[in-house]
Amino acid sequence: MIEVHELTKRYGDKTAVDGLTFTVKPGVVTGFLGPNGSGKSTTMRMLLGLDAPTSGTATVNGRPYAEHPDPMFQAGALLDAKAVHTGRTAYHHLLALAATTGVPKSRVGEVIDLVGLHEVARKRVGGFSLGMGQRLGIASALLADPEVVVLDEPTNGLDPEGVLWIRNLMRDLASRGRTVFVSSHLMSEMALTAEHLIVIGKGRLIADVSVSGFIESASNESIRVRSPHANELHDLVAGPGTTVLSVDRGLFEVTGLSAEEIGDRAAAAGIALHELTVIRPSLEEAFMELTRDAVEYQSATIGEAR
Template sequence: MIEVHDLTKRYGDRTAVDGLTFTVKPGIVTGFLGPNGAGKSTTMRMILGLDHATSGTATVNGRPYADHPDPLRQAGALLDAKAVHTGRSAYHHLLALAATTGLPTSRVDEVIDIVGLTQVARKRVGGFSLGMGQRLGIAAALLADPEVVILDEPTNGLDPEGVLWIRNLMRDLAAQGRTVFVSSHLMSEMALTAEHLIVIGKGRLLADVSMSGFIDSAARDSVRVRSPRAAELHDLLTGLQASMLSIDRGVFEVAGLSAAQIGDLAAHAGIPLHELSIVRPSLEEAFMELTKDAVEYHATQATPTPTEAILTGAAR
């Protein structure tokens, strides 16, 4: 278990982490989300004792990470896959780590096999691709069979097979009763993997909630409507405190009215419906809505496409 209480980190007059309090529980995958510059990496580094907190506490399995006599057995982490000696082979990199922890050589072979690096284990790390480096970093995190696993962007550089592998690995680790804390910008992967979310922005806690609860609280459902008389139905719905989003000819989405209400109105007007389905917001949409005021870096926005613009009379 990871417990963070009033954790704060300041660099001069800049506050990178501002009074964070949360608990990461065992048995589930907990996603750690936030825009660039939100303080996620700094928080993870403080949990692992790599950065000293200005104030507050962070504990792993009941005590500060540095106070454990066997820290690698308590928590394994992937924070920077490039933090390896490029002249060493993957095997000897892991062997050196095993030696510092009193682990048998057989464990090195086990984790190499787990991450799929058996064929390149004796090659120098300097020649590894980004994805191979990620696999090596994950092998190092798992080396001492830790109770807590902390991963920062573990799918970075992985191909589709590798992404599926790490997704299943995280689920398996959680199913074994371990604490799994993972940071990622890939919302589609987090939606498939994480059961609980901790979301921060500008160093502050924005949400500490289940995946379903986060999506439900951050964005509204809409209803997709398809009809050969879409323009007529669109006009009928306009002005009923509903928002319409044009998607394509004959199809539009409605926010603010239920599927039943739309169906009843269409039936009363004699307008046929070819589709009437509820569209749940994605994790990405919910995340963007919640963190829109916490984004530090804004790019110039392109002109909205018709499918992105909310219109009041364009579904014709």
């Protein structure tokens, strides 16, 4: 389990992390989201003992990471896949990690096979592609079979097969009771992988909620309605608190009413419905809406930039 309480980090006059408090529980994949400059990387570095907090605490399984006598068995992390001696082979990189942390030598071969590097295990890391380096970084994180796994942008450089693989790997780790904490800018992947979200902006907590709850909090769902009698139905659903947007001939979208309410009104009036679909915002749309005021750098449109 990961527990963060009133965690704060200042660099001179700049506050990178501002009083964060949250818990990452085992058994679910928890996504860690935030715009660039939100403090995600700083938070993860403090969690792993790489940076000291100005105040507050960050613990892994009840202790600060650096105070564990066997830290790699407690938490494995991928923060920078390039932090590898390029003259070593993948096998010898993992073997050196195992030898210095008390991990059995047999585990090296297991994680090499797990991440799909068997064919290149004896090749120098300096010749690896970005995706191969990413797989090696994940192998390093999993080497000691830790209870907690912290991954920063784990799909970076992976091909579609690799993305599917890491998605299934994270789900499998969580299903076996591990704590999985993953940071990513790929909203589509988080929507498919994560069950819970920690969202921060400008160093502060924005949301600590399930994925579905986060999406629901962003905006109301709309209902797509298609009918050969669209004009007549339009008049039936229009009213205070309801927005009706025409999309195409015979098709419109309604907010402020449920699908059941629209269906009941159509049935009572004897109006045929050819479509009645609930349209929910995507995770990306919800993220953009809820972090709008927490973005450090705002891009101008082409017209505005001229």
